[in-house]
Structures are given as C-alpha cells and as structure tokens.
Amino acid sequence: MQWKKLTAALLLSSATGQVPAAELRVQVEIPSLQVAEYHRPYVALWIETDKVRHQQDLAVWYDLEMKDNEGTKWLKDLRLWWRRSGRQLEFPVDGLSGATRPVGTHELVFVADSPQLANLPEGAYRLVVEAAREVGGREMIRLPFLWPVTHTQQQQQQGEHELGHVALKLTP
C-alpha cells in the first residue's frame, strides 16, 4: 500500500536522521576494586560553565531501590554536585535518577534536542563526573567542550580511585 510505504519511509528517515542531530556521548568506567567491602559508587554527571557555574544535570546514579527512599541519605556524599544542584531537587527526578551501575563501562547519549541539551546556550563548558562510594572515597573528572557542536570533539581522562576511563565525544 502506498500510504504504508510512505509512513515506513518517513519513520526510516527520522530514525536514521537525514539531518543528523548533534549528540553528546559520555563513557564512564566504574573500576573493579579489590576491597573488603564493596558498594557500587554513587555517580553524578552534569555540565558546568567554564566559570564553574552549574548549568545542567545529566544523570545521577544512586541506590533508588531501597525502601522509603533511603538511598537518598548518601546523595550528599556527591559533595560538589549536592551543593551545586542536588540539594535543590526532590528525589527521584524523572529523566535524571538512575540506579547505581556495576563494574564496567557505561555509555550515555544525549542528542541536541533532548531536554538536557535543547536549551544549552552557546558557550564553553565542562562535563563533570563525580563519584562517591560508601566506605570508599570520592573522585571527580572534568572534560571541557564547546557548544554548539561544529566539529567532532573528543576528550578523555583516566580516573585513579573511584572512576576508571571517562570519555566524552561530541559529534555535529
């Protein structure tokens, strides 16, 4: 049927993206640690301006399975994020809260028209990844980028304690 084919074609075009949308892709490695008592780290990802002002939250991974929302007790251990943003929020936050992740590399992709990026003004920014682990330590990694994306940008850094390899890739 003509009509069905047309719809299919339309769907296909929007899926592959004839005008491909710019995207921001983050890879966060949760390292394997040889410790007596291991808990998955709490992790916050957000965007700050090059003047160190909080701009936009991207994700927070915490223990949201616990009864009575008790996992929120340790959100303040994401010390910088808590001060910049978390303490203003009501948990769980739709589109932000997620469960803690196991050891391994986890990828997050945000397209330019996603709620997180749609209103991001032109400017110089940093992606901030902060991790804090119960009975463990805390670590932060910052990766700079420019917005909007006019050319492919890649940044990466190796964590030393609570974070493994953290990589940022922006494609136009």
Added chain:
Amino acid sequence: MSIKRLSACALLALGMGTAATAQAHRAWMLPSATVLSGDNAWVTVDGAVSNSLFYFEHHPLRLERLEILSPTGAQVEAQNRAEGRYRSMFDVELTEEGTYTLQIHRQGAFARYKLDGEPKRWSGPVNRIDEIPASATDLQVSEIDSRMQVFVTRGAPSDANFKPTGQGIELVPLTHPNDLVTEEPVSFQFLVDGKPAEGLSLVLIRDGIRYRDQVGEIELTTNAEGKVELVFDEPGMYWLEVEREQPSQHIDGARRRLSYSATLEVLPL
C-alpha cells in the same frame, strides 16, 4: 636583688596568664553532620565544656536551656537526651527541609560576694538581683548574655531562623553557615543588640587540637559594618567565639559580658 624580684614578678604574671587561659573553658555542641540528604535524616549532637576542641575532658554541657528551631521556626523536641560524666548528648530528627538552629541562649546576672566572710555565688534574672542579701560584702555583679548555636541543614540551606532578635550578639549569615567550603570567600556579620558591631574580636579554632602542636587560632576583627571576611584553608569543624564587655544598662556599676559561639563545619571543595 631588683632583677630577681622583677623576674619573679614576670613569672608570676606569666603564671597567672597561663592560669587564666587554662580556666577559659570552652562550651560547645558538636553535631554528627551539618549537611544532610534523604527523607529520614537525623543528627546526634554532643555537648561539653572542655579546654581542648573537640574533646570530652571536663564537664558535660547543661541542656536545660537547649532550644531547637525547625526551618519554619517550630520548636522541636530533642530526643534521647543523656548526660554522662564528660558529655551530654541528644538527637534531632530533621523532618523538614532547610536549616535547623540548635541553641542555648542564657541571659541574666551573676554575682560573687561574701556573707559573714563566707564566699557565695548567685545567678538569676536581672530583675531579681535584690535577692542578694543587703549585708553582702565584696559584691561583684555582672550581667550576662551568652548564645551558643549550631546549624544543620537537610536539603537546601534556608535563612528563616536568622531574623535578629535584637538581643546580645547575633550572627547574620552573609555566607550561610551550612554552605562553607575551603578556598571560597566566607563573610559573616555580627550584631550587638541588633546593631552592626564594629571592632568585635573573633576567634576560630579548628578541631583536632590534640594532634598538632599549635592551636592555630584564626583571629579576626569586625569592620565598621560589623563584617568579617575570610577564606578557610583547611576543612574541618571549627569553633567560633566572639566576646564583648560593656557597662551594664540595668545594673549600676556592673559589667555586661556578651558572648557568642558556634560550631561551623567547613567541607573540602
């Protein structure tokens, strides 16, 4: 020998100085946390009078005058109160979001005197000073206004509890006391009886005195607007004290001794 006599005098003066310092006991409350998240937040608080901070080594803090204000100004009951040999303790459940103020505010008069050669003490409200017997000798009276505060915040800090009452020394949080981090400028304003107080001397002492050789007091003086500005280099719990003496407005010839103290937590950036 005149030199010997002078040294003896100097030694005596030094000795008295030391004694005076040793007697300058510090009264404090120490909260288990000042920045909290989550729906089920509690703090437990220790209170003591001691020389060294923050160690329990002299007297428990008396909690009769303890007052706890919620972020909306409601009176909150302290739970699990206990008094031990060297410290008192209590718990506070933080059911509201915002900043709680835990305080002990003492106002009144204090007197030492002799009755038939026996040393006596009296304390009470200023308007009951005539309870001191007329036959008292060597009478020394002072008026006292002392305020001790601790702040703890669940969620975002709030300012509602900082409306000045106009009595004694009060803190105006230009920087919120639960929003202190190293390397960022902090400023506070101090009021005496509701008015900005110039020339107040402040002392800040970081916890863990036992593990270092020098106390390392941070000494500051308020400017014409009653303000001080500083940057904390090291994180930790700090004990803040401000004192002033002035003539009493209520008791003829007496001094009025004002003091303010607070325990402030500075987090690493």
